[in-house]
Amino acid sequence: MEFRDVSKRYAGQLAVDQLSFKVPAGRICVLVGPSGSGKTTSLKMVNRLIEPTGGSILIDGRDVLREEPTALRRRIGYVIQQVGLFPHQTIAENVGTVPRLLGWPKERIAARTEQLLALVGLEPSRFALRYPAQLSGGERQRVGVARALAAEPPVMLMDEPFGAVDPIVRDRLQNEFLRIQRDQGTTVLFVTHDIDEAIKLGDRVAVMRGGKLVQYAPPAELLAHPVNAFVAEFVGSDRGLKRLVLLTVGGVDLDTTVARAAVSPNAPILSPASTLRDALVRMLASEAQVGIVVDRDRYLGVLTLSTIGRMIRDDT
Amino acid sequence: MTEGEPLIRWDWIASHLDEFAFRLGEHVELTVIAVGVGFVIAFALSLLILRAPRTEGPITAVTGTMYTIPSLALFALLIPYTGLTVVTAEIGLVSYTLLILVRNIVRGIRGVPADVREAAVGMGYAPREVLWRIELPLALAVIIAGVRLATISTIGLVTVTSLIGQGGFGFLILIGIQRFFTTELIAGAVLSVALAILADALLVLLQRRLTPWARAA
Ligand SMILES: Nc1ncnc2c1ncn2[C@@H]1O[C@H](COP(=O)(O)OP(=O)(O)OP(=O)(O)O)[C@@H](O)[C@H]1O
Numbered sequence A: 001m002e003f004r005d006v007s008k009r010y011a012g013q014l015a016v017d018q019l020s021f022k023v024p025a026g027r028i029c030v031l032v033g034p035s036g037s038g039k040t041t042s043l044k045m046v047n048r049l050i051e052p053t054g055g056s057i058l059i060d061g062r063d064v065l066r067e068e069p070t071a072l073r074r075r076i077g078y079v080i081q082q083v084g085l086f087p088h089q090t091i092a093e094n095v096g097t098v099p100r101l102l103g104w105p106k107e108r109i110a111a112r113t114e115q116l117l118a119l120v121g122l123e124p125s126r127f128a129l130r131y132p133a134q135l136s137g138g139e140r141q142r143v144g145v146a147r148a149l150a151a152e153p154p155v156m157l158m159d160e161p162f163g164a165v166d167p168i169v170r171d172r173l174q175n176e177f178l179r180i181q182r183d184q185g186t187t188v189l190f191v192t193h194d195i196d197e198a199i200k201l202g203d204r205v206a207v208m209r210g211g212k213l214v215q216y217a218p219p220a221e222l223l224a225h226p227v228n229a230f231v232a233e234f235v236g237s238d239r240g241l242k243r244l245v246l247l248t249v250g251g252v253d254l255d256t257t258v259a260r261a262a263v264s265p266n267a268p269i270l271s272p273a274s275t276l277r278d279a280l281v282r283m284l285a286s287e288a289q290v291g292i293v294v295d296r297d298r299y300l301g302v303l304t305l306s307t308i309g310r311m312i313r314d315d316t
Numbered sequence B: 001m002t003e004g005e006p007l008i009r010w011d012w013i014a015s016h017l018d019e020f021a022f023r024l025g026e027h028v029e030l031t032v033i034a035v036g037v038g039f040v041i042a043f044a045l046s047l048l049i050l051r052a053p054r055t056e057g058p059i060t061a062v063t064g065t066m067y068t069i070p071s072l073a074l075f076a077l078l079i080p081y082t083g084l085t086v087v088t089a090e091i092g093l094v095s096y097t098l099l100i101l102v103r104n105i106v107r108g109i110r111g112v113p114a115d116v117r118e119a120a121v122g123m124g125y126a127p128r129e130v131l132w133r134i135e136l137p138l139a140l141a142v143i144i145a146g147v148r149l150a151t152i153s154t155i156g157l158v159t160v161t162s163l164i165g166q167g168g169f170g171f172l173i174l175i176g177i178q179r180f181f182t183t184e185l186i187a188g189a190v191l192s193v194a195l196a197i198l199a200d201a202l203l204v205l206l207q208r209r210l211t212p213w214a215r216a217a
């Protein structure tokens, strides 16, 4: 997906100003920025809910403005900021919307609906026949995501899809979503104003301000090298800490000179796949200076607080 | 009313059940045609308003004026052209339904939440599908509320069309007045009111049937 000099003008005011960036196929690009920075407007120009004033948007090299809008939209999964479930349809009918529009056979729609509800953590037997008004805000948001995924679209547009769920469920949904996205190789344009969400989900992060693209980079680079004070402030003064989410225990140098038996018994056991942030939290919680890194049963070495400290400070 | 005669003569009522049934059929027919034709016209006008909002002012002005013309005056105006016929009666009855129906259809469809409409368009519903599958079902409660009002007021107005020979229960009222026969007059009035209440109840049931999601909340 590619934005080429895309602009949108409302009554003399530029809501989106000369936006250009590329999202590689199968990757997640997260648009972040303060309220009113043009995130939603940019997203809606992709499925032509809003027509750009200038520039072009390409999907698979084809200009969306040349495509028939309804056919285009059926190929693009869309999660809107306000969820927008159809109040007069059951949850199952809501989820089956695009497959129905595409003329799938009934049995296939039913099977897919059930699979998707389970996927987003809603027991099909309990939820399928309810109406949206009978769900909590968070449950509705999950239905919104399931509905967008229904026809396995190659491209997804998601506007703050996890905004209304509590942090624990959000974390689970994010992981679930990442798994599905990797599975299906979906190309995703994802809007949020939560920088932590952007760092966790994005292969690329586009920071917007006043309709302009301020920085477009992988999350690690954004944290390491914010291009200006605005981005630095936006990613937060704790950006070093945030970077720990992106690094795994297995990805840093371990101290292999210490024998396992010599390590204090209260040190936590860490797996190479866990993030440095999780490792740090567990080390602090157990008041140990080190963590024991074990891959299955094999002892790999110890992770020290000073190594983590170096990663927090390291700007390269 | 003649001296010593009771307000209601039950024996007269018992012996005129056939006539009541006949007048009921007439009353229902006049009402159903009026509301049916009125709905079709109002629906078309509403779509026009929704598509071209600047037509709303003129359409509201015209239907509003029709609504305020005294019914007798309207019939008097029409008789030279269409005579003492069903057509005359229906023109009057239909024109009285338009204001209410247009207002409710437009309000109902405009009341559909913007996010719901946007989701429908964004998922690839064609414009016509958005209207039939999303907007109309969601507007149904407000639209049926309009149909209920139009139906009740039409049932009342049909008693007036008896003056041009098309009256249903109104015919009983008219004859009752002419003959100073309270039994017939009261029978006509009571039956007309009863019909209005019954029709309203049926429409409420219909609405419940058609909007199961409204009860689920
Ligand atoms: N239909 C419209 N008419 C005029 N101005 C608009 C319209 N839609 C959006 N805007 C303006 O365009 C700018 C960008 O809006 P947009 O909805 O894209 O912001 P956003 O980044 O999604 O914000 P939020 O995080 O609050 O959702 C805002 O200043 C907004 O006021």
Ligand SMILES: [Mg+2]
Pocket (backbone or CB within 6 Å): A039, A040, A041, A081, A159
């Ligand atoms: Mg927005």
